[in-house]
Amino acid sequence: MRNHLDLMTIQAEVLFVHDRNGRLIGINEPDRQPAPRLFWGQTRTGHVLRFQRDVPDHTIAEIQAIMNRDETPEKLSHVIRTFEKEQPINRIWMGPAYACLTGVTSPTGAILVTEQNQSALEAGFSRLLSELPFRKPCYMVTENDVAVSVCFCARSTDRAAEAGVETLEDYRGRGYAALTVSSWCRAIYESQRIPLYSTSWDNYASMSVAKRLNFTLYGTDISIY
Known part of the structure; x- marks a missing residue:
């Protein structure tokens, strides 16, 4: 630990x-x-x-x-x-x-983005699609074959990876972010890296995902520009 x-x-x-x-x-x-x-x-x-x-x-x-x-x-x-x-x-x-320090059981509903299905990102997450080689693994929840929520490697090293999470505005509040984050954490954990997850103090929806998935709060980070 x-x-x-x-x-x-x-x-x-x-x-x-x-x-x-x-x-x-x-x-x-x-x-x-x-x-x-x-x-x-x-x-x-x-x-x-x-x-x-x-x-x-x-x-x-x-x-x-x-x-x-x-x-x-x-x-x-x-x-x-x-x-x-x-x-x-x-x-x-x-x-x-936050960090996910134990393995998680991936709930159903989140799909690994692959070459065969990555076109689902085009409508709502075109920038993510263009950066996909750097962002893998990436998981998505889709509706009508279109991605509406995603979790991916925002930043990563061979020791750990930081989650990036996005959900289209019309699909927020449905629990989709937790599905994608949980699946992503499992993949990172199985790759022998530490899944990290950080957010801002005013992003209550993001903090609720961390609470729902029982992440460990290990500190506060501050960036001054």
Whole structure:
């Protein structure tokens, strides 16, 4: 069983591409979007910090000092103020981080996307279809041979994979996301990797999927851009 700090370290490796010094150089996706200035993964047993490679060393030192001394609710605001000495912050993303740490029994209804049936993605998930080699395994729920909900590898390494979940608006609230996520987790688990699942604090539907599937909440991740 992995401890929470180990899981957060693995998540950082899955989410981002690092240089040889452990600095962030981009998002671990095909289009390699810019990395945040800071990834901060907080767990009950400690934190994981990853800085974008252009962040000045003196800023890193100041933030690390804040982390080591400051256990107050104002810690985040202190970090923000430190970054804003250099340039304004564009946005902040934060939310719970979960893992599926036991095998799951895949419920019926979700279908593995293959070369033979991938055309079902064309209508609602054309971008996913174009990126499918990077996103496998991918599971879908279909209606009338058209995909209406999908779960796929948003980002992955040989140790773990992060779930990406999308459901067409007209088909939300029917439990389809849980079907696809459960099937995807089983496939990742059977490939000897850890299925990871994260979302934002205001995405109640996504958090309800994690609760329904009994995922382990191992921390909170924060990305500051």
